[in-house]
Amino acid sequence: MTEPVFPLRSLAEVATLADRLPAPDATMAEAARTRQAQLTKPQGSLGMLEEMVELMAAVRGTARPVIDRAQALVFAGNHGVCAQGISQFPQEVTVQMVANFHSGGAAINQLCRAAGAQLDVIEIDLDKPTADFTQAAAMTEAECLDAINRGAAAVDPAADVLIVGEMGIGNTTIAAALAAGICGGAGADWVGMGTGVNPEGVARKAAAVDAGLARHAGLDPMGTLAALGGREEAAMAGAVLAARAHRILVILDGFVCTAAVAPLHAADPRLLDHCIVGHVSAEPGHRRLLATLGKKPVLDLGMRLGEASGAAVALLVLRAALECHNGMATFGEAGVSSA
Numbered sequence: 001m002t003e004p005v006f007p008l009r010s011l012a013e014v015a016t017l018a019d020r021l022p023a024p025d026a027t028m029a030e031a032a033r034t035r036q037a038q039l040t041k042p043q044g045s046l047g048m049l050e051e052m053v054e055l056m057a058a059v060r061g062t063a064r065p066v067i068d069r070a071q072a073l074v075f076a077g078n079h080g081v082c083a084q085g086i087s088q089f090p091q092e093v094t095v096q097m098v099a100n101f102h103s104g105g106a107a108i109n110q111l112c113r114a115a116g117a118q119l120d121v122i123e124i125d126l127d128k129p130t131a132d133f134t135q136a137a138a139m140t141e142a143e144c145l146d147a148i149n150r151g152a153a154a155v156d157p158a159a160d161v162l163i164v165g166e167m168g169i170g171n172t173t174i175a176a177a178l179a180a181g182i183c184g185g186a187g188a189d190w191v192g193m194g195t196g197v198n199p200e201g202v203a204r205k206a207a208a209v210d211a212g213l214a215r216h217a218g219l220d221p222m223g224t225l226a227a228l229g230g231r232e233e234a235a236m237a238g239a240v241l242a243a244r245a246h247r248i249l250v251i252l253d254g255f256v257c258t259a260a261v262a263p264l265h266a267a268d269p270r271l272l273d274h275c276i277v278g279h280v281s282a283e284p285g286h287r288r289l290l291a292t293l294g295k296k297p298v299l300d301l302g303m304r305l306g307e308a309s310g311a312a313v314a315l316l317v318l319r320a321a322l323e324c325h326n327g328m329a330t331f332g333e334a335g336v337s338s339a
Contacts, residue, residue, distance in 0.1 A: 067318070282303065
C-alpha cells in the first residue's frame with residue numbers, strides 16, 4: 001500500500017479498496033499447485049484441501065504457507081429490531097454470553113484451544129442497541145464507520161489466518177435482512193429459526209425484514225449495511241478488509257458472518273478473494289447466500305451456533321491441509337515412480 005487505508009473516512013471508500021489493497025498472488029498459487037502435483041498422491045486427490053492451500057499461498061505470498069499465529073475475533077452487538085419480538089431471548093443474554101466468552105466457558109473457547117487460535121472478544125456498545133430498522137436506519141454512516149474501523153483495528157497484523165464470528169441476540173434477523181437487501185427476495189426467503197423461535201416467531205422475523213426492506217429500498221451496498229445491519233456485522237466487515245491489507249487469509253463463519261460481508265462482495269466481488277467460508281449453516285438462508293457469493297463451504301455439519309464455531313473447526317482442516325502440503329514427500333524424494 002502506498003497510503004494508509006484505515007481508518008476509513010466514508011462508506012464510499014469501500015468500493016475503491018480492491019484497487020488499493022494487495023491482491024492474492026497468482027504466481028504463488030501456481031507454485032503451490034506445482035508442488036501439489038509432485039507430492040506422493042494422485043493429482044487432485046486431496047480435493048478441497050489442495051484448494052485451501054493454494055488460496056493461502058496466494059494470500060500470504062509464499063508457495064509454502066504456514067500458520068504460526070491464528071487469530072479468532074468474535075464481535076458482539078445489540079439490535080433495536082428486537083423490539084419486534086424476533087428473538088426468544090432478551091438482549092441481556094448478549095452481555096451474559098460475552099462474560100462467558102471472557103471466562104472461557106463457551107463453545108468457541110474450546111474450539112479455539114483445539115484449533116490453536118488466540119481468541120479476542122470485542123463487544124461494541126452493548127448498552128446502546130442499534131435503531132429498530134423497521135422504524136429508522138439501524139446505524140448512521142458515522143456509527144457504521146466507527147464499527148468498521150473498530151473491527152479493522154482489532155486485527156493482529158502478525159496473524160497468518162483470521163477467523164471471524166459474532167454474538168448478538170437478534171442477529172439472524174439482521175443477517176436475513178442484509179441478505180435480502182443485497183441479494184433480493186422477501187423476508188420469508190431468508191429467515192430461519194435462529195436460536196429456536198417457534199413458527200410465529202419466524203413469521204415475525206420475516207415481517208420485520210419486509211418492513212426494513214420497504215423502508216430502506218434503493219440504497220447502495222454499504223448504505224444497506226448501515227440501514228439494516230448491526231455493529232458486530234459492520235465490525236466483521238472491517239476486520240475482513242483489514243485482513244486483506246495485511247495479507248491474512250480469512251475463514252468466515254456461518255450465516256450471520258457471511259451476510260455481514262455480502263455488502264463488500266456487492267461493492268466489489270474482489271474484496272472477498274482472500275476469504276474461505278468455513279461451513280454452511282443450518283440456517284436456511286446461508287446455502288442460498290453462498291451460491292450468490294460463489295463461495296463453497298469447507299464443512300457441512302448442521303451447525304448454527306455462530307461465535308466463529310464453524311470457522312474454528314475449518315481451521316483444523318486448514319492445518320491438516322498445510323501439514324500435507326509442507327510435510328509430504330515428493331515422488332522424487334520418496335523414490336516413487338510418478339508415472
